[in-house]
Amino acid sequence: MYFWNYEYRHELRTLKPHLQEEVKKSWLQHDLELDGVSDLHYELICCINGDYTIQGEAPEERLKRLEKSYH
DSSP, rough: OOOGGGHHHHHHHTBBBBHHHHHHHHHTTTOTTTHHHHHHHHHHHHHHHHOOOOOTHHHHHHHHHHHHBBB
């Protein structure tokens, strides 16, 4: 059922299913192994789930993005 490496279990297990599929597609587009581990794997997860901070952004905005990504 899970396509990702154990390393990413906390980031991906509770991610909404359509976002899990986006992560999978982005890894394939970047020719990454689905069960692999790398900095790029993690960066793509963060881009898709909204776990990043924009310069000058209030910290609450990042939390709002994350709330929309998870169950």
